Amino acid sequence: MMMNCGAMNATTSWSASHSSKIPMLLPRAICSTQRMCCGSGVHVDASVSTNVSIKAKDSMGWSGTSPSLYSKQPINKFLLPLRALVTSTSQDVPIASLIGREKVGVLLLNLGGPETLEDVQPFLFNLFADPDIIRLPRLFRFLQKPLAQFISVARAPKSKEGYASIGGGSPLRHITDAQAEELRKCLWEKQVPAKVYVGMRYWHPFTEEAIEQIKRDGITKLVVLPLYPQFSISTSGSSLRLLESIFREDEYLVSMQHTVIPSWYQREGYIKAMANLIGKELETFDHPEQVVIFFSAHGVPLAYVEEAGDPYKAEMEECIYLIMEELEKRKIMNAYTLAYQTQGAVREKAYSIPAFNKDMVGTIGNKNEKGVK
CATH class of the missing domain: 1.20.860 (Alpha-t-alpha)
Known part of the structure; x- marks a missing residue:
């Protein structure tokens, strides 16, 4: 059976693998409130940083009044100057801080797709x-x-x-709109009367269109949630880079309180939901214990991982580990495969839970292959 846990775009799929061993400890983020300045095309940031473990239940709450993203490590000088990348963490937003006369909005970011x-x-x-x-x-x-x-x-x-x-167009907008509506209902049930917006990176409704509606609605607090479970420069990073540039140029947005949830692949609800789907699908087989679970993920350029510090590969592999760990608790011990795709090939490595070492994630592909197909 096949599961696609990643949310990399399907149009560009390059390999991001290398042969070094990545310690798969739960990531710690550097949480920064940054005021971004721009001079001669170079970003200059002044930040006050505090290490925050994602295991902690407390939240950073809302950011300051300037665009605030989180930077884990600098981007190589040969790549674009994305100095304010959001990397591997996710946050709990305290509901108490949302209640009152503030107008709260949630902005869901996604890839977008052609409708015709x-x-x-x-x-x-x-x-x-x-x-x-x-x-x-x-x-x-x-x-x-x-x-x-x-x-x-x-x-x-x-x-x-x-x-x-598949019917003449992408279903992504309809699916994302449905997610937005369900999230709105859930928040209202929790006494958080928030409005939920959808901003697509490459097609309607564009992020810029969503931001204009947010401004028209007078939103004063905003939660930014990319709908990619794992963070990558080419998905969440691209959407957040665009959002950062929009915030920097708009006086209304600069004064808006906001918070970002960069990735959420390790959240308990997500892990259990994926395990539920796998367990349900295994029940359809005559001999479920013999089924190999196939996880499919799109790749990113090797330079993103080795030079720019893109956490996608590490987060993807940790995500698979956490799902299989949850299945093991349910006495489901199937072998499984994680495969990274490129346009012309698939790099894959099979693991089984009894032999899997979290601190020694297997090698996907060949370090000498740049993976651009």
């Missing part, structure tokens, strides 16, 4: 025009949009065939 076949080519253009998806050397960045135009036109016919086979 006519949308496919412009959607692909938006995708490949993102410098977090295709990174060009500084001297060649002027080619970003021409290259995106060329790739999107070349890929559109095949992509249209794929979307045609």
Whole structure:
């Protein structure tokens, strides 16, 4: 059986694996309140940082009045200057701080997708025009949009065939809208009368459109929640980079209190929900104990992991461990495989729980392979 726990975009899938052993301790985040300044194209940040364990039940609460993201380690100088990356942690937002006369909003961030076949080519253009998806050397960045135009036109016919086979468009917007509505109902049941917004990175409703509605509604406190369980530069990072630039240029947003939930793959509810799905599916087999569980995850460029410190690979592997650990508690001891995909190949490594060592996550792929296909 196959489970897709990752939320990397399916259009660009590069390998992010290498052969070093990653200690899979629960990550600790550096929580920073930062005031971002911009001069000569260089970000300068002044921050006061405090180590916060994700095991702790207390929350940082709301950030200061400037755009506040969390930085775990600097990004390599050859990559874009994403100095305010949100990395591996998730937070509990105290409900008490939401109650009162404040207008609370929750912004769900997602990839987006073409809703009709006519949308496919412009959607692909938006995708490949993102410098977090295709990174060009500084001297060649002027080619970003021409290259995106060329790739999107070349890929559109095949992509249209794929979307045609599933009804003529992506269901992602409908699914995300349904999630937003269920979240709104849940919050209201908890006496938190919040409004929930959807902002897509590459198609309607764009993040910019969601922000304009947030401003029209007079929201004074905002929770930003990327719908990617694991953090990566090319998914949550790209959406948050865009959001940061929007906040920095808008006087209303600069004064808004906000908090960010960068990743949530290790949350108990998510882990148990995934285990429930797997357990239910195993029951459909005549010999469930013989079934190998196949986890599928998209890859990221090796440079993201080794040079930029992208935590996606480590968070994905820890996520799989936590799911299998939960299954083991339920006496489900199946062998399993985690596979990273590229366009032309799949790098995979099979593990089984009795032999799995959390501090020695298996190697996926070959360190010498850059994984760009």
